Amino acid sequence: MIMYNPLHPAKNMDLRQIVYEKIKQAIVSGIIKPGEKLSEVELAEKMAVSRTPVREAIRQLAKTSLVTLTPRKGAYVSLPSISDAGALYELREDLEMFAAALVSVNPPEKELKEFLEIFKHMGNDTDPQKYLEEDRRFHAFLYQSSGNRFLMNSLQELVDVINLYRPYSLGDTEYIRHLAEGHVEIIEALLARDEKRVREAMRAHIRMSRARLEAYLNTHTSERLPLRP
Known part of the structure; x- marks a missing residue:
């Protein structure tokens, strides 16, 4: 009988973390500039992933103050004030x-x-x-x-x-x-x-x-x- 191992590599989590790190680096390095809107569709296409890990990465970035979520408008790279x-x-x-x-x-x-x-x-x-x-x-x-x-x-x-x-x-x-x-x-x-x-x-x-x-x-x-x- 094969027992389920809860420590089995979490591939989906790995993908989400990779997407998060890639978007974060693009923001910090200036590839995606302050004030620029983050398009889930465009980012997903560029990284060849589904929109789900991109959406989760954007939400995570909003918690770091790198991204601002605006109701009914979307997510933007934060503008320095x-x-x-x-x-x-x-x-x-x-x-x-x-x-x-x-x-x-x-x-x-x-x-x-x-x-x-x-x-x-x-x-x-x-x-x-x-x-x-x-x-x-x-x-x-x-x-x-x-x-x-x-x-x-x-x-x-x-x-x-x-x-x-x-x-x-x-x-x-x-x-x-x-x-x-x-x-x-x-x-x-x-x-x-x-x-x-x-x-x-x-x-x-x-x-x-x-x-x-x-x-x-x-x-x-x-x-x-x-x-x-």
Whole structure:
């Protein structure tokens, strides 16, 4: 007699998770832009799946604030608002200052020196996508290196929304150099194991990003904000 195994691979669940991750990545990377409507039919066709896992993925994404469900209109990729940006970056500032302070106790020198070389060689002529990629990698590395799993989990819950907002914080490309210099200051403070300096550098970096984001949102009030390529 063959017994039913409740731990048998859940293929349908796997498919739903795959669809969810693919749509989420398309949103965070800017392939599907803020303000754009999510069509279940089009997404299902592109991924060669039925509409059911797409519908479930969209509902799940709505819980993360990446997607907004509008009655009788459908689902849209969330548009950043000034009030939401302020609330998010206030929380981000506190959490990332704490994470960086924890890392300063025993900084992973090899990886930090590699990041230091990357950001030292960035300027206003740096490809914005390259900066964003390294920026995401660096902050994710700090989260993981904090050694506090509860803090890391809290930051991981926010990271998708932070990544949605990140491209707007660039402003014009002239700010890439300033933002890269902020990373250099954070890393040098970490390598010096100077917790106070680390906190101040992280606060300054997050506040600069927030200021650029709010300035951009203040001057772009159309229904669909253009995401930087």
